[in-house]
Amino acid sequence: MLAGGVIAHHTGTLPGIAAATLNQQSTDRLIRFKQRRGPFLLLADQKATAARIARYFSPELRRQMHAAWPGPVTLVFPGRPGLPACCYRKGLVAVRVDSSLQARQLAHACGGLLASSSLNRRGGAHLRPDRNLQMRFHHYLDGRIIGLPPAGKASSIIRIRRNHSTVIRR
Template structure:
């Protein structure tokens, strides 16, 4: 997909299916998490992931977070230590990102990890994010949905102020309840 006009979607089931379809087609979709809005693309599709870097003006040496629907999906992309399993059980779904060794068979583009042997993975708690990730059925690479260096967006209108015309769609679910980025714990 190629961005031109950014489509604004709601939270109805048809909108979630539309957003998942855009991701499957290689597009970019901004979506809410409990922390901030993320700019998502299919984490397995290098061309789609490259569109995130292009839209944000983000350097490619800066890794992205792989958002997944649940712990089982996280274990498909990362190797969990006992400490990681305990943290995930205690804090997922929620605003915790774990940096873990990349699973050998993970369907993750090297652009997501910036070529590192580790991957940042998170299971968000926001119900709209969970529905989108479940509908998509895979890992979604998603940094904050703003131009690089700017304040992370907590509302869909903030996303549009910075990225309108550079991304395919934004799912508008109102303000993010937490409003700051997730905590990152490195265990790789």
């Protein structure tokens, strides 16, 4: 992935596809696979990594991070500049420290952050990171990681604005 690849993997929620955020070739390949320009979820290896990308660190953001992570909760908050454009939407980033140790280790191996999304293509059903997937999309994927099957349910999403939070999806 650090060399520009994209990988299919399991998370604690749905199977995902991920790219190293700091490698433009890798994020470009993610965009081509997903058939959209973003924004993509950022999977962080730990809370401290996620905290470093926050534009400001409100008491509510701190509370939500400690209550929700690691776990199946995505927090949306204003992000610092410096990440690829595909990670932002109107200055906001969506970040999760996943419950899957394997997903956290993968993020750690890529510098602490992965640009990630659910493993499906525009308008299509969720795919599984199996051998058939790798063969079918070999021109997009450099590999797959076999792990524990995910929970099969999308993460909850909570938006943090200053010192208030709003549940977007349960």
